[in-house]
Structure formats: C-alpha cells, structure tokens
Amino acid sequence: MKHLIILADGMADWPCKELSGKTLLQHAHTPHLDWLARNGRNGLLKTIPDGFHPGSEVANSSILGYDQHIVYEGRGPLEAASIGVQLDADDLALRCNLVCLEGDLLKNHSCGRLETEEGDVLMRYLQEQLGSDRIHFYTGVQYRHLLVIKGGNKQLLCTPPHDIPLQPWRKYMLRAANPEAEPTARLLTDLILRSQELLRGHPLNIERQRRGMDAANSIWPWGGGYRPKMKPLTETYPQIKKGTVITAVDLIRGIGRYAGLDVVNVPGATGLWDTDFEAKAQAAIEALKTNDFVYLHVEACDEAGHDGDMQLKLGCIENIDKRLVAPILSQLYTDNHSMVKDQCAIALLPDHPTPVHHRTHTNEPVPFCIYYPGIQPDLVQTFDEVSARNGAYGNLEGDAFIKEFMKV
Secondary structure, three states: OEEEEEEEOOEEOOOEHHHOOEOHHHHOOOHHHHHHHHHOEEEEEEOOOOOOOOOHHHHHHHHOOOOHHHHOOOOHHHHHHHHOOOOOOOEEEEEEEEEEEEOOEEEEOOOOOOOHHHHHHHHHHHHHHHOOOOEEEEEEEOOEEEEEEEOOOOOEEOOOHHHOOOEEHHHHOOEEOOHHHHHHHHHHHHHHHHHHHHHHOOHHHHHHHHOOOOOOOEEEEEEEEOOOOOOOHHHHOOOOOOEEEEOOOHHHHHHHHHOOOEEEOOOOOOOOOOOOHHHHHHHHHHHHHHOOEEEEEEOHHHHHHHOOOHHHHHHHHHHHHHHHHHHHHHHHHHOOOOOOOOOEEEEEEOOOEOOOOOOOOOOOOEEEEEEOOOOOOOOOOOOOOOHHHHOOOEEEEOOHHHHHHHOO
8 A cells, every 4th residue: 555645734724704704624615625535534633742833844744753852953954954955963054034024024934926046046145245164055945045054053042934924023033042042143143134234235136126026135044953863754664665755845855855755856846826736746646656655745825824815825725626636536546547556545634724814823733634445434524624523533643643544
C-alpha cells in the first residue's frame, strides 16, 4: 500500500457571519473532498502542541510525527535545508521576509506579489551592502528568504510578520530573551534599520511603486534556530522505502529534506493562489509510481487567509477540490490505465486554520480524513471542521495521526 498525504495549508477556518455561520469549508462546493470524507474515516487532529506558536513548521512536522520538544529549531534552519545551505553547529539561521512597511505600519508580510527574481536582486544587493564573513543573506522563494548569523544566539523574541498585518511594526521588533542574546538582538535590529535605508531607494522598489505595487522596503528576520536533529521517516516507518515531498514553499522542502524525502519541483507551482493545481496533482501521481510515500503540500488557502480575502480563499478551496483532488481520485481509483500499480491510501487535512477574519494562524485542531479501498466508512458525509467532530478517529494529537495512517 502506498501513502499520499494531501496537505492544504491554512484551509481550515472559523464560522463566518457572512456565510450564515458556516465555515468556508462548509460553504464551498467540494464534492471530491466530501467523497473522501463520505467514503473514508474522519477525525480532528491537534497539530500544535501546547506551548508552541501555531506556525507551519510546527504543524507540518507534527503531522509527520516529530516531537516538537525534541526537534523544534524554528523556520530558519528548515529554509536553509531547502535551498541547500549547509549550517555549521554555531550558525543561527533565520527566516528573512522581505516586507512592505507603510509609515509606522507593517502593510503586509509579502510585499503584495513579489517574484523570486525580484527577491533575488534585493537579497544579492543586501549581501553586497550588509554581508560579511559572519552575516550571509540567501535568496529563497518570492518574499521568503534566509539570513544566517555565524555565532548568533537563538534566544530571541520574534514576531512572525504574517501575525501583524497593519500593526505598528516598531512595537514588534525582535528583542533578546536573555542578556546573553543581547548582542545578537542589537546586530539584527541594526540590519533591519539599515536594510530600510538601502531598500527604500533601490531602483526595483522605485519601479514597483511607479506601477502601483508594494515596495519590498525592509527585511524582517524571525524563526531563528540551529540545525535540527530529525530522524528520517524511512527509519521510523519500514513501509517507506522511498518518499517524496511536493511543494513550492522552502519551509516544507526543508522539513522534507530533514525527514529523508526527495524534493520534487513542479513548474508552475507558485506557493500562491495562482499555482498550477493540475501540475501538482500530476506530479503526485508520477511520484507514486516510484515512491511509497508522497507529501503533497499546497499553500494557496494560507496566503488567501493572510490576505483576509474570503472570496479568494473560497476559490482556493474549490480549486483544490476540482483541480487537485479530482484528478488524483480519477487516476488512482477510477482510471484503469493508471500506472500506479499498488493500492494507495490518501490522507487529507490542513496543517492549521488561517481564518480570513483573523488573518493569521490559530491553534485549533483541524479536520482530517483517511481513505483507502476497503476501509469501513464512518457516518461523516462532508469534509469540514464541524462534521469531523463526529468522525470515527475522534481527537488525535502527537504522532497518533501518522501512526494510524501508516498502519494501512
């Protein structure tokens, strides 16, 4: 039996008064998600352990069964693994967003729509102007980049920029959690303020503003940590002899690499709502021909949630249903010409909610569904946050989900 996890980042939400008290999943037209729920077994999964911030790095690695008290080191080291940056033991790796400031406010965490090529120009410029033997800026994807400080102290209090849209940014500047981290905090604060001076007048930003686009006018380092110690999934689950992660997001690529999974890059996968859903679905089918385990991650709903755009998020949910899940179901279970010879189990779930009226991650349990040919369905008929409460799996947490899924 092969195993496919379809992870719809940030897809869960809260009840919305505009939808007569329904969540977006309840309101959206999702016949294929509902088919999985109706023909499979359902439950709720607590992906954020007590005491941890509801970040995607915590949620996704928890879904894969990793104990956060052992492996958690923040986003930065995972981003480093994704883009092939080798970390020494004393390297502090931080996620480094390019953000848009507007006066005293952090307008958004992503500069609206920043292409990777534009981000690369700015990160190379910052390395030229601010880099040194100790300070290194690396290009990631779109607005998501990497900053490595040799000998940095990770004991910092950092606020993820997607948590504070339209908030006064100075109030949330990083600071030291203890006296030993003060030199690192001062260094990073200086880099932030100097980046603002440099980026404000960069020709790329001047051109973006001329075209009515948001400027990428500051860095925002956060999520710092050291190289994590994660045991490959192949050593924990003998069913997995070869596994793959499919994503457009560096963070998830990094988790995949540390988990011992190969990374598949899909042309047209953007990490946004305009991603090529069909191409990602086909990539998953192709990967299942030669892999025992595939982790298919789709970012679109999360970005729409951060933007607070209900209609966009509804559209992303329906695109996942129609353009991603539908072709996968067709090829795996109804297409007699499928080249995936072995039967396949599917798990469907978000990693965390990103409610459109909150515009950032929350830590409520998420709905999940497991389906495979021959499973005895429970009574749940639709895939959503409310229906899943009545699922046969009940409420799971820790590594209970992945252990249950890998039993198949």
